[in-house]
Amino acid sequence: MPLELPSLPYAKDALAPVISEHSLRMHHEGIHAGYLQRLNALLESDGPNERSLEHIMGTGRGEAQACACQAWNHTFFWQCLTPWYHPPGQALEHALTQRWGSLEGFQEAFMASAMAHFMGGWTWLVYTPQGRLDIHNAVDAGSPLLKGLTPLLAVDMWEHAWYVDFGNNRRKYLQKLWGMINWPFVEQCLEDAIATAEGRRNLLHA
Numbered sequence: 001m002p003l004e005l006p007s008l009p010y011a012k013d014a015l016a017p018v019i020s021e022h023s024l025r026m027h028h029e030g031i032h033a034g035y036l037q038r039l040n041a042l043l044e045s046d047g048p049n050e051r052s053l054e055h056i057m058g059t060g061r062g063e064a065q066a067c068a069c070q071a072w073n074h075t076f077f078w079q080c081l082t083p084w085y086h087p088p089g090q091a092l093e094h095a096l097t098q099r100w101g102s103l104e105g106f107q108e109a110f111m112a113s114a115m116a117h118f119m120g121g122w123t124w125l126v127y128t129p130q131g132r133l134d135i136h137n138a139v140d141a142g143s144p145l146l147k148g149l150t151p152l153l154a155v156d157m158w159e160h161a162w163y164v165d166f167g168n169n170r171r172k173y174l175q176k177l178w179g180m181i182n183w184p185f186v187e188q189c190l191e192d193a194i195a196t197a198e199g200r201r202n203l204l205h206a
């Protein structure tokens with residue numbers, strides 16, 4: 001079975017006017033779908049092997065691994081955005097404040113990291129194996145999963161993500177995204193990451 005393009009968790013016009021329907025359609029049905037089409041073509045001769053994106057990311061090489069990472073990253077990114085905005089919950093805001101002084105401090109640090117991309121890539125909020133929150137820039141088709149980091153929030157910093165709606169103004173794209181971040185999803189990812197880490201620790205000390 002070929003890998004299929006997951007549906008967006010909202011309508012194509014739901015993020016307008018920040019991300020226009022045209023831009024989101026092109027990004028989802030063109031760019032995201034394109035990585036899966038290429039990956040399926042590369043896998044066609046492989047027979048009935050394990051074909052989850054995570055498996056290919058972890059064991060694949062070259063173009064297949066890059067396409068799998070890009071497909072996974074985009075699916076995660078769509079979940080990080082929402083037209084139904086809720087501010088961060090208390091636990092998440094506390095965690096961000098402890099690490100960066102305030103929510104605004106986190107946003108500034110995240111934007112500075114994102115703006116430091118020279119070419120295409122991704123900026124992530126991650127949970128580290130040491131139990132810390134951190135900001136991680138991945139160039140090209142990089143994935144925090146391949147570095148042992150747990151993704152909590154992703155922002156697509158490839159040119160196709162902003163150029164249609166914002167021209168050269170990458171900063172404005174980033175600023176506008178803050179009003180559409182799916183904080184409940186980020187908080188759930190953090191809760192899951194902490195629970196997984198605790199489970200691992202308990203297993204080690206059992």
Ligand SMILES: [Fe+2]
Nearest residue numbers: 031156158161
């Ligand atoms: Fe993208």
